[in-house]
Amino acid sequence: MSGTRTETGGLIDRTKTLRFRFDGRGYAGHPGDTLASALLANGVRVLGRSFKYHRPRGVWGGWFDDPNAILDVGLDGNAIPNCQATTTPLLDGMESRAVNAWPSAARDVKGGLDLLHRWLGAGFYYKTFIWPDWHLFEPTIRRMAGLGAVDGKTIPDYVADQIHDSCDLLVVGGGAAGLAAARAAAEAGQDVVLVEDHADLGGGLYRRGGEVEGRSPADWLAEQRAAIETAGGCILSSTTAFGVYDHGLVGLATDRGFARAPRLTRMRARRTLMATGALDRPLTFADNDRPGVMSLQAAAEYLGRYGVLVGRRIVVLSNNSAGQSAVAALRAAGAEVVEADPADGPIRALGGARLNGVQVGDRQLACDSLLVSGGLTPVVHLWRHAGGKLDWSETANAFLPGAAPEGMAAIGAANGTFNLQAALEEARAVALGKPPAPSASSYTIRPLWPEPGAKGRQWIDFQHDVTLKDIELAARENYVSVEHLKRYTTLGMAADQGKTSNMAGLAAMAAIQGRPIPEVGTTTFRPPFVPVPLELYHGARRGQLLNPLKRLALEPQHRQAGAALGEYGGWLRPGWYGGKPARDAIRDEVQMARSSAGIFDGSPLGKIEVMGPDAAAFVDFVYYNTVATLKPGHIRYGFMLTESGAVYDDGVIARLGSEHFVISCSSSHVDGVETMLESWRQDGNDPDRIFVHDATQHWATLAVTGPKAREILGALVLDLNLSRDVFPHMSFRETIFAGTPLRIARVSFTGDVSFELSLRTAKAADLWAALTMAGAEHGAGPIGIEALSVLRAEKGFIIIGKDTDGETMPHDLGFGGPRQKKKTAFVGDRGLHSEAANAPDRRQLVGLSVPEGSPALPTGAHLVTGDKPRSEGIVTSSYISPTLDRPIALALLARGAARHGEVLRVWHMGQVRAATVTPPCALDPKGARLDA
């Protein structure tokens, strides 16, 4: 037991007690504690085990800079793995457990692994587990690796809020410099937002002690906060700026409590001030990883912020002047502090599991805590995210912000201004866009870096067990670039992402190679600065909201009719009706449509209006088929191509007037077709003479198809002659239904007489009711999209993207006419005459029939020929036709159009069957039903 709670001081509330457990034992803390500070106050030293050697680990840092204390934490049935003990606020009832240790961090059964360290150096498994096969060892090694345990349960309502915001000035860091800058800017009329990752403002002031501008820190902080808020500034506490992205976007994550997703703010700031402070880096010496060896600045932080004295008998090893106030504060709190000079010779931490002293040169000093300071390292991550440069400072012995990224400036300790008064003056000047007055720094430091060849095990990365010897090994094996060094040794790849280890690691590499530190350089700084949950990024966009389904206006009617609703091309549509098994329902619907009629909700079918004086020439250009000659009141089937000549979409186009067309494209291609139309309209045409409007969702479309279609439609009160001579196939009429305009297209996707009726979506229910009532008298009723797919396949009608692929051209589908005859330019025209388009072995659309009694062919099966089977095509659609009472199939087959009658082998998953090539159309090839 060495850590204790002080009687006074800190931000904790000593009047309230919080109970919690760690590794099975009960402890008490106070509101304001973190898990780490409460455990330290209870005298707990070992909070974790290292990743590889399972060495005992104590707390090193005071906040996000701790690599050691990683806990799985549970509360009220919710569990969060891999929480940093130093940043997790303590709550009553928390149950915590050290990761990577069993049964406890103090007595870990795998602790013995450390004895094997000689054989477990950097990259050992690359070299060791090669023979006979890495995969033999992989499962065991994977089981041994890894940190926290995931319980596999989802936390209910763990959804991150997302907010978009903007400001004139974003100040990152609520320490003295950040507060001074925010106040100056806010009082000058700027719209200021200040973020601070702790719950309380003050930053490094808790480490420093003493007065600020003649006032106590608490008074000074209260005054700044009040002034900022009075001037209209906004202060966000418990909020971390975790990344700077393109165009000055800063990602802010606000902690909303344990087991609640943080809130994401996407902050657009005209200017960002980085007031992120500086971290204390470790010293590298033998056994410097023992619990009880801790950052001097962190010890000051625990005392000032949490009222925890980390030890009674303390030795301080520091190479710089920043720790003087910390030493004074520790003494004032009652600790016996001995300062030793780390330059006095080789250093070694002494004791077994419990630190009991330190050897410095010839001198042995007894202690329970060894507080070390290797120098202040500005927190420059955001600077690097934004593309700012770093300059090496010989006087500060650290990388400092150099050339600034656009819209960004650094102030205070983050800028290497470690003196408080100088930092305040700098902050106030920079906040107003003025250059800071130069000031002499009172900070002094003597360089003290890892010494290659030094004796003992000297830790560089505490969590990942990267020692100085590992760096030397990497250098010997020529992994000398810092990026290679990192990946070979896993230096800086632990949970803290190198916040404590990277400087020592690259300094070690510099020393080994005899190069200056700035020449070795740093690894890349990437967001996020601290771990954030993935939920932060997607927010509410998950599950169905990731890609919301489009809903039909008639969904209630479909549900009432017992529709099996499913996703088809982004829409929730009826697959079939009636609550029967799918097979039976689809068969019954097909038979009903062929014998009487089917009523089909085709509302998702594209309805893109093209109007204007240049509309006719425009649609003629975007269509493969000639459209300019289409007469008003008529409809034409056609294709739209890509410029390479491949079929992009098929559908019908109706001409309503000389300057008015409606393009009916595939349901799932509406967005793509409209984008294509707009691109040609605006880039290459006069956009004022053509108007394109997607009216798909404004119009509902119901199709009636089957031998009784005309009679069903005739039962509706429409002022329209439906007879075949007056209203023939491929013509278009406009009339009135129940007082609202109704568009009727005589087109057919089934080969039977069909009418497509479109009207305002708001009136769709009336039409549905009228059609289903009229249909019932003829034994007709609703059919789903699955039945429609069978109906069209019986006729050999294709679905783009199912029966075609990215190479299919119209002449592969039997529509070669315009390719030869169309006189005007159109999209894809030149592509249709490329070498590939003229190739003799193009895959063409065919039908397939199977021997009597055979089941349906599998979709996707290969059509093969020859002794050494080669795929010459694939089955694209396959069904049992209820109308023909036999299997039917469509396929793309090389030279298929000339191979009708040929018997092929159909290969699928090792099984081979026979099929005969037929024309695509299996039902009524002469089209007699169409005009019945």
Place this chain on the structure above:
Amino acid sequence: MQLFPCPFCGARDEREFHFMGEAGKTRPDTQQPVSDADWAAYLYDQRNDKGRVREVWMHLPCREVFGMQRDSVTMQVLGTTAFRKAGA
């Protein structure tokens, strides 16, 4: 996340925009013979410049198609060009 200026709507989040291609390509007149090489160049050749680039983008909510000059290294937006004739 970048901010792109739509000539019609002003600065908007990059997620609202659709990349249509590099600017500067003219569709060959297909009423005249076009060589395979010229057609292939029109279809497939991309400059993919490092640094200053000219591109065509669409702002999906308003469907405005426009030209944009950007720096593909610094991600800086250098300007936009409306395709609509001035005064129209």
